[in-house]
Amino acid sequence: MIKPQHHAVVVIGAGIAGTAIANALLEQGQAVCVVDAAAGPATVCSSHAHAIAHPHIGRGSPRLLRLTRIAFLLAEAQWGASWNQHGIFQPSKKDKSFDRVEVAAYLQALELDESIAIALEAKDAEQICGIKQNGVWLPRGASMSLSGASKKLLEAQSGLSTCWDQEITKLEQSNGHWLLLNKENHAVLCADKVVIAAGAHTKSLIDSLKVRLPLRPVRGQLSIFSVAENSSWAQELPSVGISGDGYCLPAQVLDDGRCTWMVGSSYDEGEDDLLPRQSSDQFNREQARSLLNFAQGNLADLQSHGSFVGIRCVAGDRLPIIGPLSQRPGIFIASAFGSRGVLWSALSAKLITAQVLDDAALLARLGLTADLLAALDPARFLAGAAPSALGALASNSKPIFPSGPRAK
Incomplete structure (x- = not known):
């Protein structure tokens, strides 16, 4: 041998x-x-090719929050030319009151200065990043090709x-x-x-x-939707990333006027099946409507154009x-x-x-x-x-x- x-x-x-x-x-x-x-x-x-990156600012232990801040700064320095900084908006929970001063103080306590995280009321968020919701704007949030x-x-x-x-x-x-x-x-x-x-x-x-x-394995499916130029969704699609219950990337305009838009992801804990599922696409359509706070959006207008499926593991x-x-x-x-x-x-x-x-x-x-x-x-x-x-x-x-x- x-x-x-x-x-x-x-x-x-x-x-x-x-x-x-x-x-x-x-x-x-x-x-x-x-x-x-x-x-x-x-x-x-x-x-x-489209993984997102931003520090964690929501629920979680103080250690998680401190770790993601350190890790985000390391990632930003590490990836260089691969870093696609388009900004990410994190909406506040729809059923929670939003106090901008209180949220700003919370971000400061996490050592996140305004170059990283800014608390915005809906009117300011609409002007700065085109999202008419209360929440936190992460101007250095990015995506990158793994x-x-x-x-x-x-x-x-x-x-x-x-x-x-x-x-x-x-x-x-x-x-x-x-x-x-x-x-x-x-x-x-x-x-x-x-x-x-x-x-x-x-x-x-x-x-x-x-x-x-x-x-444990966790199956996740990211959906790529095609949106027609005359759809009501076309005026709602974001030019920045959004991260909340699910996430989406900035929409991309095609030569024929249609847009493609990536939204995800499904969450199937304990599963390792790599085949795409229509049910996961439908789940992501619902998430898309929630991310944009666009309850009147016709889900049928989000046409399936492709998908990414992968298995991650969690502890x-x-x-x-x-x-x-x-x-x-x-x-x-x-x-x-x-x-x-x-x-x-x-x-x-x-x-x-x-x-x-x-x-x-x-x-x-x-x-x-x-x-x-x-x-x-x-x-x-x-x-x-x-x-x-x-x-x-x-x-x-x-x-x-x-x-x-x-x-x-």
Whole structure:
């Protein structure tokens, strides 16, 4: 049998998380091998070309709010040319009163200055971003192509090697190293340290280590609607992103006068079916009407033009799992990113790199206090973490990152 090639660090998964982590390690002078079951990067959920990014400002624990602020700033700095800053509006709940002064004070308490988040009454929101609703305007909110960013991060460079078309199904420790085995139970690679950034596949890899983490798949379908020029919807379509119960991107005008508009997403926890569903499109039509507060809109005018479907995974407390697996030294996890893959990938790239290198200075520069690190650590689910403490961390995050286009 051929002896598997040895590497100091292997990253399993070539989506946005794995490629960001690999690139951050390369920037620190480390040699890295990226392995994936596909023939190249960004073929599953990270083939999504329209992921949104903004800091969380709604319900959630103080730790979640602080984490998404840090992660948003890291993502904004990380993605550079891939960052499509069109702004995102977050409407207030229709059944809640809105006090602009109170909301502005809340944003200030979250250390979100007006370059990031501005409380607006409906008349001002209509003037500034074209949305006649009370809410919060996030002028630096953006979308980006996960596919484009992932491929750019894995451009040929010194210290990088790749291993494609190799599905790793099992990890075993041998003589102080980690063996990565395929479905034929053959050792494909050998590593001192392994970073698992394999999306929904993370659970089975962790299971092979005899460790249980509460990871669940969640199916999400993003709908692409076509809107005729003479439809009543045409005058309502936004030129900015909107994020509330669901989200939408700015509408795009086609040469023939029609518009295409992306709205999502459905939320099917525990499901991993990648086939598009008409019922999910209908769910997204209802969400579209709510996002625009356009109750009179005829849903039949939102014609199906295509869809993205993808599977994300979430943890039991809806926060990401980022850090070393203390029971298995040399194993690191970046998973359970839910609906915030853009943010958590940027954060995990910096955090995992600092942890793999055991570099306290790199870690300190992230500004992550001990309680924030504990909120991300895999150990919170192991060693008898208190259920009440885990419940307090819940983020209510819904995955909204589908995989590949199925345009008609």
